[in-house]
Amino acid sequence: MIEFRSVSHAFDDVPVLEDVSLSIDAGEFVLLAGANGSGKTTLLRHSNGLLEPDSGEVLVDGTPVAEDLIAARSSVGMVFQHPRDQFVAATVGEDIAFGPENLGLDRAEIDRRVTAALETVNMAGREDERIDALSGGEQSRVAIAGALAMEPTHLVLDEPFTGLDAPARRSVLERLASLSADGTGVLLATHDLRDVCELADRVIAMHDGRVAVDGPPADALAELDGLEVRVPDTTRC
Numbered sequence: 001m002i003e004f005r006s007v008s009h010a011f012d013d014v015p016v017l018e019d020v021s022l023s024i025d026a027g028e029f030v031l032l033a034g035a036n037g038s039g040k041t042t043l044l045r046h047s048n049g050l051l052e053p054d055s056g057e058v059l060v061d062g063t064p065v066a067e068d069l070i071a072a073r074s075s076v077g078m079v080f081q082h083p084r085d086q087f088v089a090a091t092v093g094e095d096i097a098f099g100p101e102n103l104g105l106d107r108a109e110i111d112r113r114v115t116a117a118l119e120t121v122n123m124a125g126r127e128d129e130r131i132d133a134l135s136g137g138e139q140s141r142v143a144i145a146g147a148l149a150m151e152p153t154h155l156v157l158d159e160p161f162t163g164l165d166a167p168a169r170r171s172v173l174e175r176l177a178s179l180s181a182d183g184t185g186v187l188l189a190t191h192d193l194r195d196v197c198e199l200a201d202r203v204i205a206m207h208d209g210r211v212a213v214d215g216p217p218a219d220a221l222a223e224l225d226g227l228e229v230r231v232p233d234t235t236r237c
C-alpha cells in the first residue's frame with residue numbers, strides 16, 4: 001500500500017499540495033486526473049521520495065519513505081512524464097535490462113523480462129535499436145517497458161501515454177489492469193479518461209492541490225464537472 005498522510009508541499013511558498021490523504025491498496029488500479037497544475041506530478045513524486053513533504057508523511061507498505069528510500073524506490077516503480085529523464089543506456093535492450101541487472105537476477109530471467117516488457121509495449125524484437133534514434137512515442141514505450149521489467153510491488157506512472165498510438169496505449173492499459181489484478185498497486189496520472197470505466201477501480205481528481213474527487217469511476221466521472229477535466233464523449237460507465 002502507498003499511503004499519503006496529510007501531505008502538504010509548497011514550491012517557493014506557493015502551496016501545491018494541501019493536506020492530501022489517500023492510499024492506494026495492493027491490487028488497485030487508480031487513475032489520477034486533474035487540470036494542468038493541479039498537483040498530480042508533485043503528488044506522484046512523493047511516492048518514492050523524489051520530493052519530501054513539508055508536513056505529513058508517505059508510507060510504502062507501512063514504512064515511511066523518508067526512513068528507507070531504497071526500500072521505497074525498489075517497491076515503487078515510476079514512469080516519468082518525460083521519458084528522456086529515465087534512460088540510462090544507449091540501446092533499448094540495455095536500458096530495460098539495467099534495472100533487473102541491478103536486482104542481481106540471472107541472465108535468463110533478465111532476458112525473459114526484457115522480452116515480455118517489449119511485447120507489452122508493442123516493440124517486440126527491438127532490443128538492439130538506439131534509444132536516441134526512436135520517435136517520442138517509442139521512447140515513451142521503452143520507459144514504460146523499463147518500469148514493467150522491474151516487476152515492482154507498485155507502479156506509478158505520470159502521463160505515460162504521450163505520443164503513444166491507440167494500439168500501444170490500449171496494450172499498456174490492459175497490461176496494467178492485469179498486473180493490478182495480480183496484486184500490483186497502480187497509480188496512473190493521465191488526462192486521457194478513455195477506457196477508465198472498463199479498466200480502473202477508482203478515479204481520484206486533484207483540484208488546486210487537494211483531492212476533490214475520489215471514488216469508483218462511474219461516481220467520480222459524474223463529479224468532474226467544474227474541475228477542468230475533460231471527459232470524452234466515448235467515456236461512459
Ligand SMILES: Nc1ncnc2c1ncn2[C@@H]1O[C@H](COP(=O)(O)OP(=O)(O)OP(=O)(O)O)[C@@H](O)[C@H]1O
Pocket residue numbers: 011012016034035036037038039040041042043
Ligand atoms: N520544481 C518546481 N518548482 C516550482 N514550482 C513547481 C515545481 N514543480 C511544480 N511546480 C508548480 O506546482 C504546480 C503543480 O505542478 P504539477 O506538475 O504537480 O501539476 P500537474 O497536475 O502534474 O500538471 P500537468 O497536468 O500540467 O502535468 C504548478 O503550478 C507548477 O508550476
